């Protein structure tokens with residue numbers, strides 16, 4: 001059996017990350033599972049719900065995204081939702097077993113003004129229900145990050161998507177450094193960082209290693225790392241990409257778990273395409289977070305009942321259930 005890495009994951013060189021990534025898959029799963037058990041309760045699954053509070057018409061050109069105004073995808077645009085409608089959705093998510101509620105807006109960046117004030121009210125009302133709060137609103141300036149934190153935002157999601165060398169093959173309207181800048185603003189405001197990537201956009205193995213190296217090297221490391229597999233959507237430039245092989249996903253999850261031992265590693269978009277056995281292997285490799293609810297922004301996600309049945313079969317439980325007294 002290969003021995004675990006002795007270098008702390010956050011200090012590993014890019015070469016060391018590459019060597020880890022190339023290990024035999026089952027060695028990696030074993031090592032990841034061991035790491036998971038050393039740092040966290042492996043039977044616990046954090047369950048987030050994600051609501052699109054402003055859909056479509058985004059000026060960015062992310063090649064995977066049906067909400068970009070650059071592509072004809074048939075996604076209906078809708079203006080910013082009311083605070084009441086968001087509160088109702090958050091309460092339903094809570095009743096469904098979610099412990100965190102994420103607000104997503106298809107914006108390039110946050111603009112100061114009435115819509116931002118409305119989002120701050122949404123954060124306050126979700127927080128008041130007792131849910132953890134998360135938002136993904138595009139780029140934020142330091143003063144906006146502070147206001148979000150003051151409103152009660154726990155997490156800010158801002159994905160790096162892939163490695164820096166491949167980034168501008170997928171997105172032309174912003175740079176990797178733009179992303180890093182927002183991540184810094186979020187961190188400096190005192191919020192937790194949710195930051196991950198997408199597999200299956202045409203990237204090479206080296207780009208995946210670059211992304212893992214970038215995520216693991218953040219100090220502090222992100223508290224949440226969503227690992228998405230591309231959901232192809234007609235009309236986007238990536239509509240014809242081949243599906244991601246299941247073992248690529250398991251490998252990515254395992255390496256993420258080893259490199260980010262205390263982080264929530266989330267199986268995110270693309271989970272509907274995974275069979276139960278692959279999901280089980282991902283949980284064994286250290287995934288411990290999912291999105292609940294049959295819709296993820298504009299693409300489909302497994303039904304909550306199917307997720308609950310799978311967790312039960314695997315002997316896993318939702319974080320929220322762990323917090324509920326049994327007597």
Ligand code: SF4
Nearest residue numbers: 058060062065068106
């Ligand atoms: S991923 Fe976000 S920023 Fe990119 S086009 Fe879609 S909504 Fe806009």
